Amino acid sequence: MTSRSVGVCYYPEHWPEGVWPEDVRRMAEAGLRKVRIGEFVWSRCEPAPGRYDWGWLDRAIGVLADAGLEVVLGTPTATPPKWLVDRMPDMVALDGAGRPRRFGSRRHYCFSHEGYRAECRRIVEAMAGRYGRDPRITAWQTDNEYGCHDTAVSYSPAARHAFQEWCARRYRSPDALNRAWGNVFWSMEVRDFDEVELPNLTVTEPNPAHVLAFRRFSSDQVASFNREQTEVLRKRTDADLIHNYMGRETGFDHWDVGADLDVASWDSYPIGFLSDRLDLPAEHKRLYLRQGDPDMQAFHHDLYRSVGSAKDGRSPSDGRWWIMEQQPGPVNWAPHNPAPLPGMARLWAHEAFAHGAESVLYFRWRQAPFAQEQQHAGLLRPDSVAAPGLAEAAEVAGEVADEAPGTAPGQVALVFDYPSAWAWETQPQGADFEYLHLCLTFYRAARKLGLDLDVIPAGTADLSPWPLVLIPGLATVPDALRGAIAAHGARVLAGPRANAKTPEMAIPLPLPPDLPGLDCTVALVESLPPSADMPLAGGGALTRWREALEGGADVVEALRDGRPAAMAARTEGGGRLTYLGGWPDDAAALRIVRREAEAAGLAVRDLPEGVRTRRTPTHRVWLNYAAEARDTPAGRLPPAGVIREPITGSARRASDPEDDA
Amino acid sequence: MTSRSVGVCYYPEHWPEGVWPEDVRRMAEAGLRKVRIGEFVWSRCEPAPGRYDWGWLDRAIGVLADAGLEVVLGTPTATPPKWLVDRMPDMVALDGAGRPRRFGSRRHYCFSHEGYRAECRRIVEAMAGRYGRDPRITAWQTDNEYGCHDTAVSYSPAARHAFQEWCARRYRSPDALNRAWGNVFWSMEVRDFDEVELPNLTVTEPNPAHVLAFRRFSSDQVASFNREQTEVLRKRTDADLIHNYMGRETGFDHWDVGADLDVASWDSYPIGFLSDRLDLPAEHKRLYLRQGDPDMQAFHHDLYRSVGSAKDGRSPSDGRWWIMEQQPGPVNWAPHNPAPLPGMARLWAHEAFAHGAESVLYFRWRQAPFAQEQQHAGLLRPDSVAAPGLAEAAEVAGEVADEAPGTAPGQVALVFDYPSAWAWETQPQGADFEYLHLCLTFYRAARKLGLDLDVIPAGTADLSPWPLVLIPGLATVPDALRGAIAAHGARVLAGPRANAKTPEMAIPLPLPPDLPGLDCTVALVESLPPSADMPLAGGGALTRWREALEGGADVVEALRDGRPAAMAARTEGGGRLTYLGGWPDDAAALRIVRREAEAAGLAVRDLPEGVRTRRTPTHRVWLNYAAEARDTPAGRLPPAGVIREPITGSARRASDPEDDA
Amino acid sequence: MTSRSVGVCYYPEHWPEGVWPEDVRRMAEAGLRKVRIGEFVWSRCEPAPGRYDWGWLDRAIGVLADAGLEVVLGTPTATPPKWLVDRMPDMVALDGAGRPRRFGSRRHYCFSHEGYRAECRRIVEAMAGRYGRDPRITAWQTDNEYGCHDTAVSYSPAARHAFQEWCARRYRSPDALNRAWGNVFWSMEVRDFDEVELPNLTVTEPNPAHVLAFRRFSSDQVASFNREQTEVLRKRTDADLIHNYMGRETGFDHWDVGADLDVASWDSYPIGFLSDRLDLPAEHKRLYLRQGDPDMQAFHHDLYRSVGSAKDGRSPSDGRWWIMEQQPGPVNWAPHNPAPLPGMARLWAHEAFAHGAESVLYFRWRQAPFAQEQQHAGLLRPDSVAAPGLAEAAEVAGEVADEAPGTAPGQVALVFDYPSAWAWETQPQGADFEYLHLCLTFYRAARKLGLDLDVIPAGTADLSPWPLVLIPGLATVPDALRGAIAAHGARVLAGPRANAKTPEMAIPLPLPPDLPGLDCTVALVESLPPSADMPLAGGGALTRWREALEGGADVVEALRDGRPAAMAARTEGGGRLTYLGGWPDDAAALRIVRREAEAAGLAVRDLPEGVRTRRTPTHRVWLNYAAEARDTPAGRLPPAGVIREPITGSARRASDPEDDA
Ligand SMILES: [Zn+2]
Ligand SMILES: [Zn+2]
C-alpha cells in the first residue's frame, strides 16, 4: 500500500477541453494525487442507444494521467439517460404512495428491474472492456451513493415480483411465511406467494414482520445489484473496486455490499448533516454550526472502516476505506448552508486520516455554475479563483504525503446493525426512538472520554480485542455474538432493547434480553415523551425509553425511586455483562460508559467541550471542533485546530492517562 | 339482568390448542366472566372461498364454556381475507387523495361496495347459522371499531355511485340539490344526479353543503352496513347484539347504529388517547401521563350509555353499555406509550361501572408476540407470566361480582351531536375550532364541580329530567329540542355557535341563535389565534371564538370592555336560557357552569385537582386521577385510588353538599 | 377620467329578483358608484351546452343602471360548469403529485388546454357580442384572480405538450436547451423536445434551470390565456379591460398580463393576508391582528399601480388601478378570522386612494348564507341588516366623491421582479429565503421613514425620477437597468443576491454582483438558521443570508468582526451605488435606508409605531394602523384614524421635514 493521499472529484464533461490542462496542473500543484471522474456520464458515453462515444473520456484520462494523477473511474448507472428510461418506463421506482419517481434528477431506477439490471451490466461491460486493463485507472467506483434520496426501497411491480420470489426462497411455503409473520393476527394469511403484497398503502400499519422482510429484501437487492457490476468488473480489471456510501444511510446492509468490494468509501458533509440529519438540541447545533457535530464523522469513519474489512476478513480496525467526497465549503442541500469555519476543511481530512483513511477526495474541483448543485462550493470558485478549501486541501496534502495509512486498534467496540435500524424504524414504539441516534449516544460518550472505538457488525464472533464492548439496541443477538459475550473476559454493556425481537420481528421467548449468564428479564417497556425523563439515582436520567427489569442479577443502576435500571453479572469468560434498561441521557451515558471503561482498565480523559482525540500507530491526533481555542495536554488548539502529537515514550506526560496500546 | 362482570378479549386462533385450557382456567380463577373472541378470524373460518372450517372455533367455544365463561362472538367483517379482496379489488376504500387503502392490515373495505356487503351477509349468515342458537354465545359483536383509522369515509367509485343515489333520494331533483347546496355560487350546478362528484381533490375547498351531505351519507352507510348484519343475526339469534365503538370517533352517528343494537360498547385506551387525541396543554398531559385525562373516559361512558339507550327508548341514564376493550398496560399505537400508574387498570374499570357499565373486558388476555400489536400489553405477558393488569382485573372482578349495574341519573345534560361535529370539521372558520374539544370544555367544568352528567342527542324532546342542560356548538337546533328548551323549567346554557347552520349547512334566517324567547342575535363572529383571548369582566376569557351579540335580552356576561358576551331570558316553562357568545377558557367555563348549576339548585363541590366523583344508585364513587394522594370528604385517596362510599342517610356528612336524588 | 369612486361586488344570481331593487337603492343611497357582477355565472348564462340564457342578466344590469350605478362585467371563465368539464375531462390541471384538481370549487382548468381556451373564447365572444357596446357596462373584468389557489402551474399532459413547444421556440435545438440548462450534469440531456418532461415527481430536486423555464412558460400561459380574452373583447367593446389580481401572488408576471389591460386591480384582504401570507414575528401579528400589516397593502397598491401603467407606457406613479375587492369584515379563509377594528374598512380605502386608486369596491354586498364563502362578511349581513362595513363604505364614498384620483410620484423606487421570485423559490439555498419577504423588508424601512415609494419592473431603463432606488434580490440585472444604474445621479442600494443568476438560472461570470463601476465580488454565500444572525458594526444584523465580499470598492458596512458587509462606489452619472451583501434585519434595514435616503436629499421622518403617511397631489394622508391613538404632526390619530392634510404652503409646519415634490 502506498501513502495517504488527497484528491478531488472532477467532471471533465462539464468544462471545455481547453480548460482541462490548467485544471490538472493546479491539482498537481496543490499536491492532489487522486481524481474521481465519470460517475454521471452515461448520456455522454452513450448519447444514443448503442452509440458509444469514448473519445472525450480517453482524452480526459490522458490529461489527468499525464500530470501524474491517479484516476478513479465511476460506472454511470446512477443516472440512466432519457432514451433508456423511455425504452423501459417501468424501470423507475414507485414511492410508498404509489407515485413514480421519474427522470429529471438522479437515482431514478428500481433495484429490482431486470431490464435495467441488464442495461447496467451492458454499460459496465463496455466501460470495463475499454478501461479495465488501463493502468491509469487505479480504482473503480460502482454507481453512486446507493440509497441516497431514499432510493433503497421501491414499491414498483418489479419490486413486488422480486419480493415474492425472495419470500418463496426464504420461507419455502406460504404457511411458513404466515407463521413467521403471524399473519393469522388480522386474517392477513396468504395462500400463495403471488398473494404477497408490498407493505405500503395499508389502512393502518402493515404487519411489522412484513415490513422487516421487505427491508431485508430491499437491502439484498442493493447488494445483488452491486454484485452484478463487480462480477463484470472483476473479469476485466484488477483495480480496487469501491463504492461511495452516504452518511446516515441505513437503507441497506453496508457490510453485505462491502463483501464484494475492496475498499469502502463515504461522502462526508459535516455541516449539511448537522443541519438536516441529526436530532440534537438547538444549542448544540448553534455551537457547531460551522464545524459539524464532533462525533458524526468519526462514527462513520469507524463504521466504514469496518465495512471496508468485510471482503478480506480483516479486523474492523484494519479495513480499507476512503473519503470519496469531502465537503470543502457551503453545500446546497441542507435547510441552511453556512460556510465552514476556516480550517475545518483541513481538520475534517485529518480526522479521517486519524481514523485510517487511505485517501480523502474533496468534492468537487470547480463549483459548477449550472444545474442542481450550482450552490455547492468546490476547491475553485466558478470563475476558477481558488476557494478557501483549496489552500486547506493543499496543506493537508503536504502534511500527509509521506505517511502510511492506518489507525490504532479500538479500545472500545460498538456493535452496529442495519437490521436493528430497520426493526426500530418499523416499530419504534416511541416516536423518537431512532437507532442511529441511540448508537451515537453511546459512541459520543466514549469519544468524550478520549477513547478510540471500532464499530463492529452483529455477526462478530470474537470480542477479545476490545476491553469494552457496547451493544445498544441490538434487536436480535446472533448466536455467534451471544457466544462471544459469554466468553468475553472484559466488559460488555448492552441494552436497551437488546435481543428484543426475533429475526422475524416477533418478541422472543424467553423474554428479552435473554443474555448469557444474566438473570434479568424485561417485564415491561414504555416509551416516554420529552417531559417525562426518569432520573437515575447515580445521576443523569433515562429518556425516551424505560424497561422494567426483573431477575436475580446485580442491580447496578437504579431509578431514584429504587426500581432497577441496569443489572449485571459475571460472564463465563470472567468479564462482566451489564444490561441497561433504558435510553440514557448524555449525562447518564457519560457516567456509565466511564465506569465501564475504568472497570475495563481503560484510561479515560475529561476532554474540553468540542475537543476530540484519536490515535494512529504513530500519533495521537488532537482536534478542536469548538469555535474557541481549547487547551489540551498537547498544547493550545485554536478553533478548528489540529495537533498531531507523535507517540513516543518520551512524549508521554506524567499528568496524562497512559496510552494503552 | 345479571350483575356487573369483568372479562377479557381472547384470540384462540393465535395460540396452540394445548394452551387454551390453562388460559381459560386462569381467566376463571381471576374472576373473569365474559370472553370476546372471533372478530378477526375470517381467514381461519373460511380459508378459501366457500370452504368453511368451524372445528377449531367449536373447540375454543367449548373450552371457554366448560369453564363457565360467557362467549361474545364477533363477526369477522373488519378483516376480509386476501382471496376475497383479490376477487373484488375495487372493494377497498379510496382515500381523499384517490389512493387505494389496501389489504395488509384491517378495515380495508368501502362501506358502499355492494359486492362486499353481500360477502358480509354470507359470512355472518354462515356464522349465525352455526352459533346463533348456541346458548354458550351470550352476545354478538358486529364487525370491529367502525370508523377507526379514518375509515368511515371512502372516495371510491362505489361510494360515488351510492352517494348519487343517496342524493337522489334526499333531494329528489337536481334543482332541489342545487338550491339546497347553493351551487349557483361558483357555477357548481349539476343537471343530473350522475353529475354529482365526491367532494375531494377540488382546487380549493369544496362546497361545505356538499361535504356535509357526504358526511351524512357516509354515516348512513355505516349504519346500513351494520343493519345488514343485525338483520341476518336477529333471524338466527336472541343474544344481545353489540358493536364496539372507538373513542373520539365522530365519523358516523353512533345513535343511528345504536338503534339496531341491544348494547353499546366502546374501547377505552385512556393513556393512548391522552397522547394522540386530545388537544390539551403540555403540562396537563405531563400530569396525567400515566393515568389518562380525568374526563375523557367519563365523557365517553356517558355518551355510549346514551347510545346504548337508542334501540329501546330508554333514558340516556339507563342505556345498556360495556367496555369491550379496556387498556391494561402500555399500548403500541400512540406517539409515546408509557405504562399506567399502578392501580389505574382497576380505577378505569371502577369508573366505567360507576357510569353504569354492565361489563368491562380487558384487551387482551395474553400479549401477542407477533404482528401489529405485539407491543400492546395484555393481562399476561407473552411468556404467560401475569402482567400488572391481571391482579387489578381480578381485584375489580371481586369487588363488583355481586353488584347490579346502574348509575345515578345525571344532574346535568350535555347535548352531543354528530352532525355538528361534521359541520365544524367541514368549516371550522378557526383552525382550532373542534367540536368535541368544545364539548369537553363544558363537560370538564361540570365534572370538576362534582356533578353527574348525561350525554343526550340533539333529538331529545324532553329536558325535564335535568336541572341544567348544556348545549355547546349545536349547529342546528331541531324543532323538538327547541320546544323542550322553551318548556324547560330549569337552566339551559347554549352556545357558542348554537343554531348557526341549517341542516344543509347554510346560515339560517333569522340569524342565530334564534332560540325561543331569547331576544339575542349573533351580529358577527370571529375566530381568534391563541394570543388573542378576550378577558371577561367576571373572570376567565373567551378563547378561539367570539360572537358579537345584539338584542334586548339580559346581558349576563360581558367582555372587560363592556360588550355583551352572554345574554339570558326566562323560558316559557319558567326556567332560564342563557346564550354564551364565545368559547370559554377553563376558568370561565368553571365559573359559568358553577353559576348555572347553583341557580339550578344543584349542590356543587370544589374537587381537588385530579379527583372526580360519580354516583350510582347505591354508592358515591371517588376516583383519584392524580399521581399524588388527595383528600376527599370520603377519606384520603392514594394515587389511582378509588373509594366507593355507600349512599345512606347516615353516611352524609354535614360539611358536604347534599346529594340530590 | 372621472372622480374617485367607491363600489361593491354583487351577485344578482344569488338572490331572488324581487330583492334587487331594494339592494340597488341602498347601494346608491350609500354613495356607491360601481358594481361588479358576473364573474362566476357561466352555469346560469349557459345552463346547457350552447343554450344561452341572458334574460336574468339583462334585467340585473337594467336594475343597476336604472339607479345610476356603473356595471363592471366579469367573464365567467374561472368557473367552467360541470357539463363542460365532463366534455373534456382532461382540461383540469394536475398538481405536482400528478393528481387532478377537479370540479367542485373554482379555477379547475389548465391554462394550456387548447379545448378549454376555445370554450373561453366562445363564451367571452357571446357575452361581448351581447354587452360589448352596452353603455351601462363601463368596464370588463377578465376571469378572476389568476393564479389563486396555486393555479398558475399545472402538470397535465396539455401543459407538458405546450411546454415542449415553448422550449422549441425558446431554445431552437435540443442541444441549445441542454447547454442552457446544463443537462450534462446528471446525464439529463434530451435528444428531442418531446423528451422534455415537466419538472415534477423527480427523485431529488429537478434541474433549477428546468424549473425556472417551466415557471416562465407557466407565466406566459397565463398572459396568453388572458390575451385571448382581451382580443375577443377589444373587437367588441371600448370599455376598460381589467383583471383583479390577488395579493402575494407571484405565479405569473403581472406586468405581462397588464400590458393587455387598461386598468390593474387587486383584491385586498389585509387581515386574512396578515394571518396566512406573512412570515412575520408573532408579536407583530398580535399587534396588527385586526388591522393587517401596515405595509402589505401599500406595497401592493404601489405594485399594481405600476402594473396598471404597463399598457400605455405611463410612469409607475401614474398607472391606472383599482381595488376590485376590499375586505369589509371578517373573512372565511385564513386560519383565524378576527373582525377588523372599527374604522379599518374606511382606512384601507383611504390608503388605496392615497396611493392613486380610481375605485375601491368592497367585497361583497350581502354576505351569502350558502356555499364556500358563507362566513365571509359583506356590507350587509345575510339578513340584510347593515354590517359594520356599510357605514364605513358610505363614509369613504362621501369623502372622496369629488376628488380626482392620483398620487404623488414616489421618492423611492423599489425594483420588483417576478422571475426573481421564481428563481429564489426554485433554489432558495436557505429555507427561509423568500423574495417578497426580502422586498417587504426594504419597503417597510422606507415607509417607516415616511417616504413615498414606486414599485418598478426590472426592465426600467431610466431611474432619474427617483432620488433613491432599492434593488433587493434581483436575480438578473437586465442590460437596460444596468445602464440606468450607471447613469443614475442619485442613490442606488442593491443586494443581496443581485445579479446572482443568468436568465437561465446559472451563476454568471464574472461573478455577482458585477454592477457597473463597482469593484466588488461575492466570493462566497451562506444561508443562516435563525439563531445565527451576524451583527453589523453600525447596528442591527444580517439575518438568513450573508455574502463574503471582495474587491476595491469602499466598505460602507462591516460585520462586527470587521469583514465587509456592504461596498459602494460612485456611478458614472455622479450618483452612488451601494451593494449590501446580506439580508438586513429590520433595525439594519431602517438604519441603512435612512442613510441612503438622507444622502439622496430626502427628508425622512420618525413615524410612531403603526403610523404611515402618503402624499397625493393635494394631500398628505396620515393613517394609524395601531390599536391605540398616536400623535402625528397633523394631529392626534385615534385607532384606525385617517387625517387628510391638504398640502399648501401655509399648512407646512416648521418642525416637519419639507415635502419635496
Ligand atoms: Zn455526492
Ligand atoms: Zn381495538
Ligand SMILES: [Zn+2]
Ligand atoms: Zn376574490
